[in-house]
Amino acid sequence: MEDLINKIKTSLHLSSEAEEFLYSISKEKTLPKGEVLIRQGQIVKKTFFVTSGCLRSYCVDKNGKEHTLLFAIKDWWISDYIAIHTDELASLTIECLTESKVIEFNAKELDGIYARFPEFESYQRHNLERHVVSLYKRILNQLQLSAVERYDLFLNQYPDIEQYTRNFHIASYLGITQQSLSRIRVEKVKK
Amino acid sequence: MEDLINKIKTSLHLSSEAEEFLYSISKEKTLPKGEVLIRQGQIVKKTFFVTSGCLRSYCVDKNGKEHTLLFAIKDWWISDYIAIHTDELASLTIECLTESKVIEFNAKELDGIYARFPEFESYQRHNLERHVVSLYKRILNQLQLSAVERYDLFLNQYPDIEQYTRNFHIASYLGITQQSLSRIRVEKVKK
DNA sequence: AGAAAAAATTACCCTATGGTAAAAAAACTA
DNA sequence: TAGTTTTTTTACCATAGGGTAATTTTTTCT
Numbered sequence: 385m386e387d388l389i390n391k392i393k394t395s396l397h398l399s400s401e402a403e404e405f406l407y408s409i410s411k412e413k414t415l416p417k418g419e420v421l422i423r424q425g426q427i428v429k430k431t432f433f434v435t436s437g438c439l440r441s442y443c444v445d446k447n448g449k450e451h452t453l454l455f456a457i458k459d460w461w462i463s464d465y466i467a468i469h470t471d472e473l474a475s476l477t478i479e480c481l482t483e484s485k486v487i488e489f490n491a492k493e494l495d496g497i498y499a500r501f502p503e504f505e506s507y508q509r510h511n512l513e514r515h516v517v518s519l520y521k522r523i524l525n526q527l528q529l530s531a532v533e534r535y536d537l538f539l540n541q542y543p544d545i546e547q548y549t550r551n552f553h554i555a556s557y558l559g560i561t562q563q564s565l566s567r568i569r570v571e572k573v574k575k
Numbered sequence: 576m577e578d579l580i581n582k583i584k585t586s587l588h589l590s591s592e593a594e595e596f597l598y599s600i601s602k603e604k605t606l607p608k609g610e611v612l613i614r615q616g617q618i619v620k621k622t623f624f625v626t627s628g629c630l631r632s633y634c635v636d637k638n639g640k641e642h643t644l645l646f647a648i649k650d651w652w653i654s655d656y657i658a659i660h661t662d663e664l665a666s667l668t669i670e671c672l673t674e675s676k677v678i679e680f681n682a683k684e685l686d687g688i689y690a691r692f693p694e695f696e697s698y699q700r701h702n703l704e705r706h707v708v709s710l711y712k713r714i715l716n717q718l719q720l721s722a723v724e725r726y727d728l729f730l731n732q733y734p735d736i737e738q739y740t741r742n743f744h745i746a747s748y749l750g751i752t753q754q755s756l757s758r759i760r761v762e763k764v765k766k
Numbered sequence: 767a768g769a770a771a772a773a774a775t776t777a778c779c780c781t782a783t784g785g786t787a788a789a790a791a792a793a794c795t796a
Numbered sequence: 797t798a799g800t801t802t803t804t805t806t807a808c809c810a811t812a813g814g815g816t817a818a819t820t821t822t823t824t825c826t
Contacts, residue, residue, distance in 0.1 A: 512700060751812095
């Protein structure tokens with residue numbers, strides 16, 4: 385919980401009441417590798433702040449193939465925000481790729497923070513603005529870069545994530561098969 | 576300007592002071608087809624609310640190919656938010672696909688609205704949350720759908736946009752060439 | 767309307783990436 | 797540590813979509 389408080393404090397003065405509120409609605413958990421926090425098709429109520437380890441959210445398509453939307457490591461939030469904001473069942477599954485520590489919140493409860501402590505509105509707006517920009521960039525990269533270029537960029541952009549993931553997780557994030565990623569990796573070694 | 580005010584009023588009580596402020600920093604413009612509002616490589620200061628017509632934002636890659644990030648029609652905002660939020664030069668070009676009417680704002684000035692009228696924080700947070708969800712969906716679609724499926728989805732999702740765009744605009748949004756889109760269209764007619 | 771420009775279609779061949787399956791390597795587990 | 801499971805690699809062939817260029821159609825301009 386320290387981690388979350390500290391993260392918030394880097395950009396927002398946190399009143400002791402707000403801090404107290406966060407404590408009161410949070411639950412710290414240590415999860416084993418492989419644990420599933422949200423399962424595609426089920427109701428989504430929770431959202432998670434990661435303090436150690438690595439999680440990913442992915443969907444399984446009609447052919448049974450997995451597609452990774454997001455990896456989350458220390459200081460990232462993860463949940464199925466599609467489901468939460470559209471009030472639908474989960475379209476994503478969220479699993480631990482390693483043993484992980486997370487702070488769990490009920491998403492609705494956490495949302496109450498804006499009414500109680502309006503200073504969070506601005507904080508979150510800025511977070512979302514940055515997030516939108518990163519998603520724009522990801523879309524543009526997907527449109528204009530080759531698989532090799534996307535892989536290189538991924539390694540540069542998220543050097544900390546590779547250590548936690550299997551190659552097929554990365555492939556499914558980049559939009560290629562694990563066989564293609566394997567070939568790309570072989571080519572890289574040759575050079 | 577009515578359009579913007581009305582749009583805001585659907586989800587926010589707008590004080591007359593706030594309305595006055597919006598008027599004071601806005602400029603209504605009618606733009607001819609082909610007009611470029613922001614050019615890749617230049618400084619970005621403005622943001623636009625569209626009241627009629629259609630605009631698109633796109634980038635040109637190192638091979639000279641265009642990739643469309645966004646189309647904007649009535650009631651959408653458009654700018655190069657990547658540049659604005661990272662304080663870089665434009666990575667996007669924004670052009671009118673048809674004669675269009677927009678309300679122009681200086682992005683920094685518009686940002687001042689949150690300090691003056693904090694009720695906009697919550698309004699914008701909700702907008703951004705929805706936008707993030709739509710971007711997540713676009714990424715997942717790009718990962719799991721074929722070109723044909725993406726085209727069908729585009730037509731269903733944005734039936735109003737097709738009338739304003741050329742096919743090569745849509746192709747560059749879907750991540751395929753205009754030749755591929757042409758083949759897809761031919762196949763559709765056959766069925 | 768007629769000329770010019772832009773866009774769409776078509777054809778031909780090419781390439782990046784996918785699919786399947788088997789083998790090898792690595793990572794768990796008891 | 798041996799056995800089991802999972803992941804990665806490799807090979808071979810398949811295919812969706814790309815590149816170029818010519819042709820036709822549509823749009824724009826005067």
